[in-house]
Amino acid sequence: MIFIYDDTYEGFLSVIFEVYDIKTRPDEIHKKSHFQAGLFGETLEVNTDVERASRVINGLKKKLSARAINNLYRCWLSEIPQIEMVIFRYVAYALKSDKNIESNYAHPDVLEVKKVVKMIGREVHRMHAFVRFQKTKDEVYVATITPDFDVMALLPKHFKDRYQDQQWLIYDTKREYGIFYDLEKVSEIVLENAEWQGRNKVQRAVLDEGEDEYENLWKSYFKATTIVERTNIKLHLKHVPHRYWKYLPEKN
Amino acid sequence: MKMNVDDKLKILADAAKYDVSCASSGSNRKNKDKGLGNSSSMGICHSYSEDGRCISLLKLLLTNYCIYDCAYCVSRSSNDIQRAAFTVKEVVDLTINFYRRNYIEGLFLSSGIFKNADYTNERLIRVAKTLREEHNFHGYIHLKIIPGCSPEVMEEAGLYADRLSVNLEIPSEPSLQKIAPEKNHSSVYKPMNFLTDRIKLYNDEKKRFRSTPRFAPGGQSTQVVVGASPENDFDILKLADNLYNQQRLRRVYYSGYIPVSDDNRLPALKTPPLIRENRLYQADWLLRFYGFQVDEIVNHQYQHLDLKIDPKLAYALRNMHLFPVNVNLADKEMLLRIPGVGVKSVNMIIQARRYGRLNFEHLRKMGIAMNRAQYFIDVPGRPIARVVEDPFKIKSAVLSKDKNSQLTLF
Numbered sequence: 083m084i085f086i087y088d089d090t091y092e093g094f095l096s097v098i099f100e101v102y103d104i105k106t107r108p109d110e111i112h113k114k115s116h117f118q119a120g121l122f123g124e125t126l127e128v129n130t131d132v133e134r135a136s137r138v139i140n141g142l143k144k145k146l147s148a149r150a151i152n153n154l155y156r157c158w159l160s161e162i163p164q165i166e167m168v169i170f171r172y173v174a175y176a177l178k179s180d181k182n183i184e185s186n187y188a189h190p191d192v193l194e195v196k197k198v199v200k201m202i203g204r205e206v207h208r209m210h211a212f213v214r215f216q217k218t219k220d221e222v223y224v225a226t227i228t229p230d231f232d233v234m235a236l237l238p239k240h241f242k243d244r245y246q247d248q249q250w251l252i253y254d255t256k257r258e259y260g261i262f263y264d265l266e267k268v269s270e271i272v273l274e275n276a277e278w279q280g281r282n283k284v285q286r287a288v289l290d291e292g293e294d295e296y297e298n299l300w301k302s303y304f305k306a307t308t309i310v311e312r313t314n315i316k317l318h319l320k321h322v323p324h325r326y327w328k329y330l331p332e333k334n
Numbered sequence: 335m336k337m338n339v340d341d342k343l344k345i346l347a348d349a350a351k352y353d354v355s356c357a358s359s360g361s362n363r364k365n366k367d368k369g370l371g372n373s374s375s376m377g378i379c380h381s382y383s384e385d386g387r388c389i390s391l392l393k394l395l396l397t398n399y400c401i402y403d404c405a406y407c408v409s410r411s412s413n414d415i416q417r418a419a420f421t422v423k424e425v426v427d428l429t430i431n432f433y434r435r436n437y438i439e440g441l442f443l444s445s446g447i448f449k450n451a452d453y454t455n456e457r458l459i460r461v462a463k464t465l466r467e468e469h470n471f472h473g474y475i476h477l478k479i480i481p482g483c484s485p486e487v488m489e490e491a492g493l494y495a496d497r498l499s500v501n502l503e504i505p506s507e508p509s510l511q512k513i514a515p516e517k518n519h520s521s522v523y524k525p526m527n528f529l530t531d532r533i534k535l536y537n538d539e540k541k542r543f544r545s546t547p548r549f550a551p552g553g554q555s556t557q558v559v560v561g562a563s564p565e566n567d568f569d570i571l572k573l574a575d576n577l578y579n580q581q582r583l584r585r586v587y588y589s590g591y592i593p594v595s596d597d598n599r600l601p602a603l604k605t606p607p608l609i610r611e612n613r614l615y616q617a618d619w620l621l622r623f624y625g626f627q628v629d630e631i632v633n634h635q636y637q638h639l640d641l642k643i644d645p646k647l648a649y650a651l652r653n654m655h656l657f658p659v660n661v662n663l664a665d666k667e668m669l670l671r672i673p674g675v676g677v678k679s680v681n682m683i684i685q686a687r688r689y690g691r692l693n694f695e696h697l698r699k700m701g702i703a704m705n706r707a708q709y710f711i712d713v714p715g716r717p718i719a720r721v722v723e724d725p726f727k728i729k730s731a732v733l734s735k736d737k738n739s740q741l742t743l744f
Contacts (some may be wrong), residue, residue, distance in 0.1 A: 185685035188696045211378050215435045223434060244372040246365055247470075248434060265368075296431050302340050303432075306347035307393060308383040311592050311606055317386030321379070332381055 086127040089113045091158055094166060095135035097128045098173060111166035138173075145176045150184040156202045157195050160231045168194050205229050206236050212329045213241075213252060216283065216297075217290040222249045224284045227329065228256040237261065238268040255282065282328040297331045304332035337418055343428070345418040349398040349409050350444055353501070354557060354589045358390040358439035358474045361496040361552040369470030371433060371440070373496060373552075377474075378439055391442040391476060392432055396420055396457055400446030404514035405597040406503065406562050409446045413595065425461050426469065433473050440474030440496070441465070451482035455491060462494035474552070481521040485528055492532060497552035497584070500526045505570050509563030513599050522556075529554050530581045553584035560614060561607040562591035562600055567639045568632040571617055575628045578621065588614040613639040620645060623677055624670045642733060647673040650710055651725040658712035662691050674706030705735045 085100065085108045087093035097111055109123060119125065142151050154169050172191045176183050187193045208229075215223035223245070227234075234254055238261055241250060245263065251271075253260030255278055262271045279285045327333040359377030379388035397419035398409040408415070429441045443458050458477050465471040477495040479488060491498055500522050504510040507519045529550065536549035556577060558570060574586040590611035593603050617639060620626040624646070631645050632638070640648045650657060650673045659668050661683060669680045679702050686692060686700075694715035698704055708716065709728045722728050 183689075185682075186689040187682050187686040187700055188690060188692055190699075193699060207378070211380050213436050217435070225436070243365055243374075244473075245370070245434070246368045247370055292431075296435060299340060299343060299428065300432060300435075300437050302343050303347050303392065304381065304383065304389070306344045307351045307389060309351055309385045309387075309592060312385035312387075312608065314386040315384060318382050318384050321382040321386065321388075330381065 083108055084110045084112065084117075084123045084125045086112055086114050086117050086125055088130050089115050090130055091155060092132055092135040093128070093130040094158060094169075095138045096131045097166075098138050098170060099131070099134040100126070100128045101170070108167070108170060110164070111170060142173065142176065145179070146182065146184055150176075153195060153199045156236070157198045159233060159235065160198050160202055162198065165198065168198075202231055202233060202236075205231050206233050208326065209233060209237055210240055212326050214329050214331060215250060217293050218284060218288050219290055220288075221290075222251055224251045224253070225329070226253050226255045226278060226282050226284070228254060228282070230325075232257060234259070234261060234270075238263075242268050301332055339424055339428070342418045342420055342424070343394075345416055346395045346398060346420060347393065349446075350393045350395045350442070352408060352589065352592065352594070353393065353442070353444055353478070354387070354587045355442065355476065355499060355555055355585070356388045356390050356393075357476075357497070357552075357555070357585060359552070360584055361474060363472045363474075363496060363548070363551065365472045367470060369472050370430065371471050371473030373440070373472060373474045380437055380439065390439045391474060392429055392438045392440070393442040394420065394425060394428075394444070396425065396443060396445040396454075396461070397448060398446045399448050401449070402447055402514070402516050404503075404517065405595060405599045406513055406559055406591065408594040410595070422457070422461050422464060426464050429465060429473075430469055430471065433471070438473075440476070442476040442478075444478035445480070447480055451480040452484050452487050454480050455483050455487045459487070459491050459494060462491070466494050476552070479525050479529070481517060481525065483525050488525055488528060489532065492529065492536075492549040493547055495550055495552075497555060498529055498550045499555045499557070500529070501557045502573075503557065503559050504563050505558050505560075505565040505573055506563065509565065513563065526554065526556070526581055526583075533582070553582070555583055555585040555587060557587040557589055559589050559591050560611055561603060566632075566637040567610070567614065567617070568628075568634070568637040570614060571621070571628050571632055574618060575621055586618060588618070609641050610639070613641060613645060617645045620649075625667055626671075643729060644673070646671070647706055647729075647732065651729055654723065654725055657710040659710060661697065661711050661713045662687050672707055672710050674703035674708075674710075706732055 083106050085097045087097050094111070101108055114127070139151065154172065157165060157169055168191055172195050175189065175191060183189065183192060187196060209227060213225045213227060215225045217223050237252060241252065242263055249263060249265055251260055251262045253273065253276070259270060259272050261268050277285060322333070357377055359375060361373040362375060363373040365372040377390055379390050381389040383389055395409070398415070399417050399419060400409045400411055403411045425441070425443065432438045433440065443461055445454050445458055447454050462475050462477060465475065475495045476497040476499065477491050479491060479498050479500045481500060502522050504513055510517055510519060533550055533553060536546060539546040558573065560570065577583045577586050588611050590606040590608050591603060592606045593600070617631050620631055621628065630649055639645055650671065656671070659672050661669070666680060666684060669675060669683060670677065679700060682700055683692065686696070692713060694713050697713060709722055722731065
């Protein structure tokens with residue numbers, strides 16, 4: 083059986099509930115937006131049910147630590163094809179086991195979850211590092227990102243903690259939504275008719291007048307702080323992979 | 335001629351870059367009252383220079399005017415270079431504006447010595463104080479303490495900075511006397527020991543009274559220049575070990591000497607000793623995170639680190655009688671001594687083996703560096719071909735596979 087859900091995490095948890103409810107093991111689980119009906123396999127579209135989703139979480143709480151449960155959510159954010167099946171098998175293993183299984187790294191699904199969680203953590207860390215705000219005329223500091231995984235939900239606390247006295251917006255131009263801090267709270271927003279410069283930067287016309295100056299000062303600093311005698315481009319590239327350069331004024 | 339900020343930045347960042355400290359971690363300064371900045375215990379490298387080093391802090395000299403003439407230093411008074419000096423406002427403005435754009439975690443401020451140590455340090459403190467008090471800034475601040483600084487001035491510095499550092503620079507007193515005749519080791523140890531006591535005192539007070547102000551919550555660090563003087567790795571690591579144990583330093587940085595002058599008091603190096611520097615960092619890691627004693631790594635018999643292989647592998651090859659380690663039974667201390675197995679892998683092994691016996695394939699999938707570990711582990715499923723007991727053969731086998739993976743620690 084191929085299970086289809088509505089792209090939300092609650093929808094995915096509803097699938098897990100359904101699987102146990104109708105006692106049919108899934109062959110595949112897909113987001114509706116990603117699913118292309120094939121020739122083979124019976125499909126079942128599961129309705130999202132918040133109540134059922136929370137019953138799954140409550141069931142897991144008896145078997146897993148809060149951290150492990152949160153890690154499953156992080157895993158799901160990876161959008162890796164078929165990650166739903168890895169999470170499902172992990173959940174099934176946890177539910178049928180008498181003792182906590184979350185650090186049995188000899189088990190392939192437990193190990194896979196750990197690896198994906200690590201990848202997500204690394205991507206979140208890179209967003210903390212490589213987000214570059216540009217100040218606009220209306221005093222909002224704006225950054226665009228296109229992370230490999232859909233990590234936006236994991237970013238608000240970090241940026242709210244450090245930028246409490248400035249309005250800021252971080253926008254995923256690939257998934258077309260963002261988070262905006264209005265000096266009080268962080269909320270998710272979708273911009274209509276957003277026009278970026280090359281999808282990766284704020285248009286020059288809306289930037290604050292001082293913006294060029296600080297970008298240039300930063301470029302000067304970047305250059306001056308390099309020790310030419312120690313140049314090691316291979317190591318440099320390992321730390322700052324090409325795909326992140328588009329965020330960084332010092333690299334373009 | 336009046337210099338603009340960009341010109342000053344080029345000169346004073348260039349002059350500050352030889353201080354290799356870059357950490358922005360280990361502090362716990364939380365944003366409050368809708369201020370700017372937050373220092374979490376995990377540091378963040380916001381970029382990496384083309385030499386591969388982390389750029390986390392805006393690292394500047396307040397000025398490169400200096401009354402001293404230390405042979406190893408680019409800012410030495412006899413060096414014919416362009417001089418510049420920032421105003422307090424300029425440094426504060428750069429820090430705030432770079433921080434707001436998420437370029438940096440904070441500021442690292444050092445300086446050439448003008449007039450005297452206290453006068454110089456007071457200027458550095460004024461920058462930190464302005465950031466904290468006028469701009470409600472909670473980002474990371476690392477201030478350099480100039481040797482010879484008085485207790486009152488250091489006391490004030492500790493109240494505004496996250497980390498303080500006094501640089502040893504040259505690892506032994508006789509070498510220092512030769513290269514920097516105006517300095518001596520006691521002028522470094524005196525402030526360092528004062529700070530050690532102060533940090534301990536404030537920490538103890540903090541446990542009793544919550545209102546105790548924070549004093550250098552990120553602790554103190556120092557830097558040792560390697561290769562400008564004849565000390566061997568045994569001397570250097572003994573020194574570092576003492577600094578960790580007695581002065582409770584958080585970090586000792588090793589800076590491979592880069593020829594910045596043709597002064598005849600210094601050796602003529604063509605290139606900085608980068609591999610040696612890397613090996614020292616690896617050895618430093620073994621001291622701090624792997625439970626090694628200095629003389630297990632270097633000692634009277636082996637005074638230099640092997641440049642070809644990492645120090646843990648070198649240790650294992652000298653101590654073949656301790657291996658192979660039974661991965662399913664060994665205690666943590668011994669697991670940490672297996673070449674190719676890091677702290678995280680050790681923790682995974684210890685957790686996973688509670689569920690059942692681990693085999694070779696499990697370890698490989700967990701990501702253990704088998705190119706080295708395979709010779710030192712006893713685990714079901716280890717391919718027979720991997721059972722080699724001759725250290726020379728192991729070394730050459732590792733080296734032939736390892737050619738491309740050197741110098742990846744930083």
